[in-house]
Amino acid sequence: MPDKNNKNLINSIRSFSKKYAIGVPFILLIVSTALFFFLQDAELKAETIQRLTNSNFRTWLPVLLLTMGQALVLIGGGLDLSNGSIVSVGNVILALHVTTADEPWHNLAIVALVIGFGIAAGFLNGVLTVFLGLQPVIVTFATSFIYAGLALLLLPSPGGAIPREYTNVYRNTQYLGIPISMIILIIFLLIWEFFRYRKYGRFLYAVGGNPRAAYTTGVPVTWMKVSTYILSGFLASLGAITYSLLTGSGFSGSGADMTLPSITGAIIGGISFSGGSGSILGAIFGGIVLGNIRRIISIIRIDSWAVTLVNALVILLSLAAPGFINLLRRKK
Amino acid sequence: MENICLKTIEIQKRFGGVRALIDGSITVREGEVLALVGSNGSGKSTLAKIITGVLDHDDGQIDYFDQTVTFSHPMAAQKSGIMAVYQDLSLVPSLTVAQNIWLANEPLTRSGFIDNRSMISETNELLALFENTFQSSLHPEAYVSSLPPDEKQIVEILKVVSRDPKVIIFDEATASLDSNQVNCLFNIIQRLKQDKKALVFISHRMDEIFRIADRAVVLRNGRTIGDAIITETNENAIVKMMVGSEKFFVNDNKSLVDLSQSEPALIAENVENQKLKGVSFSVKQGELVGIGGLRGQGQSVLLHTLFGNELYSGEITLFGKTINFKHPKDAMLEDVAFIPGDRSTEGLLMIRSILENFHLPNWRKYAQPLLNLKQAKGDAHTVGQQLNLKMESLESPINTLSGGNAQKVVIGKWLLRKPRLMLLDDPTKGVDVGTKAEFYQLLNQLSQSGTTILFYSSDDQELLDLCPRIIVMQDGRIKADLSDESLTEENLIAASMGAHETVNNDEVIAHA
Numbered sequence: 050m051p052d053k054n055n056k057n058l059i060n061s062i063r064s065f066s067k068k069y070a071i072g073v074p075f076i077l078l079i080v081s082t083a084l085f086f087f088l089q090d091a092e093l094k095a096e097t098i099q100r101l102t103n104s105n106f107r108t109w110l111p112v113l114l115l116t117m118g119q120a121l122v123l124i125g126g127g128l129d130l131s132n133g134s135i136v137s138v139g140n141v142i143l144a145l146h147v148t149t150a151d152e153p154w155h156n157l158a159i160v161a162l163v164i165g166f167g168i169a170a171g172f173l174n175g176v177l178t179v180f181l182g183l184q185p186v187i188v189t190f191a192t193s194f195i196y197a198g199l200a201l202l203l204l205p206s207p208g209g210a211i212p213r214e215y216t217n218v219y220r221n222t223q224y225l226g227i228p229i230s231m232i233i234l235i236i237f238l239l240i241w242e243f244f245r246y247r248k249y250g251r252f253l254y255a256v257g258g259n260p261r262a263a264y265t266t267g268v269p270v271t272w273m274k275v276s277t278y279i280l281s282g283f284l285a286s287l288g289a290i291t292y293s294l295l296t297g298s299g300f301s302g303s304g305a306d307m308t309l310p311s312i313t314g315a316i317i318g319g320i321s322f323s324g325g326s327g328s329i330l331g332a333i334f335g336g337i338v339l340g341n342i343r344r345i346i347s348i349i350r351i352d353s354w355a356v357t358l359v360n361a362l363v364i365l366l367s368l369a370a371p372g373f374i375n376l377l378r379r380k381k
Numbered sequence: 382m383e384n385i386c387l388k389t390i391e392i393q394k395r396f397g398g399v400r401a402l403i404d405g406s407i408t409v410r411e412g413e414v415l416a417l418v419g420s421n422g423s424g425k426s427t428l429a430k431i432i433t434g435v436l437d438h439d440d441g442q443i444d445y446f447d448q449t450v451t452f453s454h455p456m457a458a459q460k461s462g463i464m465a466v467y468q469d470l471s472l473v474p475s476l477t478v479a480q481n482i483w484l485a486n487e488p489l490t491r492s493g494f495i496d497n498r499s500m501i502s503e504t505n506e507l508l509a510l511f512e513n514t515f516q517s518s519l520h521p522e523a524y525v526s527s528l529p530p531d532e533k534q535i536v537e538i539l540k541v542v543s544r545d546p547k548v549i550i551f552d553e554a555t556a557s558l559d560s561n562q563v564n565c566l567f568n569i570i571q572r573l574k575q576d577k578k579a580l581v582f583i584s585h586r587m588d589e590i591f592r593i594a595d596r597a598v599v600l601r602n603g604r605t606i607g608d609a610i611i612t613e614t615n616e617n618a619i620v621k622m623m624v625g626s627e628k629f630f631v632n633d634n635k636s637l638v639d640l641s642q643s644e645p646a647l648i649a650e651n652v653e654n655q656k657l658k659g660v661s662f663s664v665k666q667g668e669l670v671g672i673g674g675l676r677g678q679g680q681s682v683l684l685h686t687l688f689g690n691e692l693y694s695g696e697i698t699l700f701g702k703t704i705n706f707k708h709p710k711d712a713m714l715e716d717v718a719f720i721p722g723d724r725s726t727e728g729l730l731m732i733r734s735i736l737e738n739f740h741l742p743n744w745r746k747y748a749q750p751l752l753n754l755k756q757a758k759g760d761a762h763t764v765g766q767q768l769n770l771k772m773e774s775l776e777s778p779i780n781t782l783s784g785g786n787a788q789k790v791v792i793g794k795w796l797l798r799k800p801r802l803m804l805l806d807d808p809t810k811g812v813d814v815g816t817k818a819e820f821y822q823l824l825n826q827l828s829q830s831g832t833t834i835l836f837y838s839s840d841d842q843e844l845l846d847l848c849p850r851i852i853v854m855q856d857g858r859i860k861a862d863l864s865d866e867s868l869t870e871e872n873l874i875a876a877s878m879g880a881h882e883t884v885n886n887d888e889v890i891a892h893a
Contacts, residue, residue: 246494248487251476255484258475265435265471266540267456267485325475 118281126324134196136304139289144209144299171282175275258325419600462547671848718795785816
């Protein structure tokens with residue numbers, strides 16, 4: 050039997066981390082970032098840190114945007130397995146149709162088309178899961194193949210190009226030493242914080258926590274759920290745009306490897322599959338931790354055939370850590 | 382006469398092949414408390430849900446202030462001023478008390494952000510309505526998932542009251558409240574009555590209906606049977622309307638087993654843990670012992686401890702053998718059965734079939750090595766008949782059963798193991814009169830056939846009717862052991878109330 054004080058302490062820690070839900074991901078973020086910089090061969094000057102941060106964040110931003118969308122869907126009690134395929138479609142459309150930088154209006158229209166596609170695809174996911182009451186795993190798994198198939202149809206073999214004028218802006222712009230990718234991320238986080246403390250945020254957590262209770266209380270459950278899928282689709286289309294700016298070319302399988310990291314990142318960040326808990330900030334932390342892990346693995350030059358294995362083990366460990374801690378405490 | 386506020390005319394509702402409501406007709410006036418009574422499955426909750434827009438109706442008409450209305454969803458009803466305190470609660474466990482109370486009704490700042498400060502201060506004002514009846518763990522920023530059932534119920538009530546609706550339906554709102562909390566609720570209801578609200582009060586507790594209601598409408602098998610002015614009727618008349626032609630058991634058949642020759646079945650000596658403060662008692666084989674007292678004085682913990690669910694120090698002897706159960710599995714091996722109070726979370730797999738639920742603790746018996754399904758079904762049928770279980774088939778899921786019938790399955794699954802000691806943890810909560818009567822008979826039969834029974838109930842009347850001996854608990858100790866002459870309602874209430882006054886402050890904090 051733990052004594053009273055001890056129990057109170059545990060309870061207050063628990064309620065703190067429940068309220069902010071970023072305790073563990075924040076620690077992981079600090080540790081993994083520190084480790085990443087510690088393992089660099091080069092001397093750590095401000096310049097180097099800036100360069101590394103830029104190269105990290107411009108690479109991670111597409112996945113982090115997807116993680117954000119995924120986190121919204123998960124908090125609302127759903128799951129989106131199709132966000133990676135939405136990236137593929139967006140990337141292919143951009144690579145095929147964005148022309149030279151002299152035609153800004155045409156290019157802007159293409160960007161709008163990509164965003165429109167993301168929103169439409171998310172809406173379709175939402176309608177199929179919420180209105181028809183189908184399982185989100187099945188629905189978005191199926192639509193992921195539809196979108197991936199569409200991307201393949203549009204661009205069977207890698208090709209296309211994004212003008213250098215555009216890609217350079219994304220790759221190299223910095224304000225006050227902060228890379229543009231990081232600024233975009235912070236802007237989206239601030240936008241979310243804005244909505245989180247309004248009705249939308251409260252409703253989202255209620256819907257994920259207990260949809261039936263939320264419904265009987267007068268929360269527009271259906272619309273809330275559909276809106277999370279729309280937002281996920283929207284953020285995936287932004288992921289497509291940033292990804293295209295990063296690589297400068299088109300490939301029909303470009304988003305295929307983003308779906309799973311978007312889920313893993315959110316889960317490491319403290320979001321639960323059962324919905325109603327966790328935070329977007331935590332999910333972003335989780336996504337960054339995931340990125341750091343990959344970088345660290347590549348720095349310490351593990352044989353390439355072991356990368357996947359080590360990667361997976363690290364992820365599993367960080368996911369299982371809270372469970373292990375609980376288990377140890379109970380044994381005592 | 383006040384204005385008619387809400388009127389439902391011949392509402393009908395089907396769920397698949399089941400006709401839940403055939404003729405739901407009620408009228409409520411402003412400033413009136415209407416009691417809606419009927420056994421479980423008579424359609425009370427269904428009617429409440431139709432009025433509030435949670436369910437749609439197949440036929441019939443709802444008039445609200447002389448206008449015919451249809452609410453396609455709860456938000457619409459809420460906007461018109463019709464709300465319900467739901468029996469199965471409409472709270473989000475992962476949100477805090479304040480967030481739940483103000484959900485979809487949040488106070489906003491001018492710029493559209495949620496005004497947390499006023500939300501919390503207003504929640505504190507609301508909680509003051511139930512002042513001194515809950516533990517300090519209930520505060521605006523506590524998570525609802527961490528609250529005990531009675532405090533959850535209080536939050537549910539305050540949530541509705543905070544929205545100041547014109548019509549409030551209280552669906553079994555008192556089922557998990559203790560008497561002080563019920564008094565607070567009744568004060569609130571009196572105040573609402575003065576404000577000319579129209580109130581519908583659904584309860585199984587007859588005394589409450591006679592205390593608070595002005596009029597009663599009786600539903601039976603989905604039909605409105607009739608209504609009565611409370612001051613012009615009595616309990617028997619209403620019970621007769623509820624059960625109709627069916628025989629109603631009056632419980633005077635207290636178990637008359639001769640225990641003088643019996644060996645002691647259970648001896649507890651100085652059992653202590655976090656909640657129990659040295660409990661000693663002994664029970665004879667075949668004895669039916671009630672456990673009473675105010676809610677939350679350690680009764681449930683005692684039963685859980687005996688079932689190996691809680692650690693303890695002290696000595697427990699069962700059928701002449703000193704035991705130290707570390708897991709319910711150990712208790713089951715000694716033929717101990719535990720019937721929990723919260724059937725949906727502790728007792729049953731709600732979406733699985735009746736058969737599966739019956740045999741959950743028993744499958745090992747049928748492994749030969751493949752499951753002998755034929756025998757399993759046969760046994761389940763026998764027990765189902767013994768319990769007079771009303772079901773479509775053994776394959777239908779539990780959630781198609783009414784509350785009383787579902788509780789029978791919880792008991793049935795243990796009967797199949799032929800237990801020697803049965804522990805019952807407030808099993809009749811939210812169970813209707815007819816099923817209760819059958820349940821009492823069953824307990825008497827079991828006790829006569831030699832099963833030892835420990836029966837905790839929050840309903841004093843039930844204990845007095847059923848048990849030849851009652852142990853009253855107070856603050857983790859046994860306050861009184863009543864039997865024969867000492868077993869009177871006065872003694873029982875005195876022992877439990879006396880306990881309440883002597884609760885010391887340290888304890889309240891420790892429980893928090």
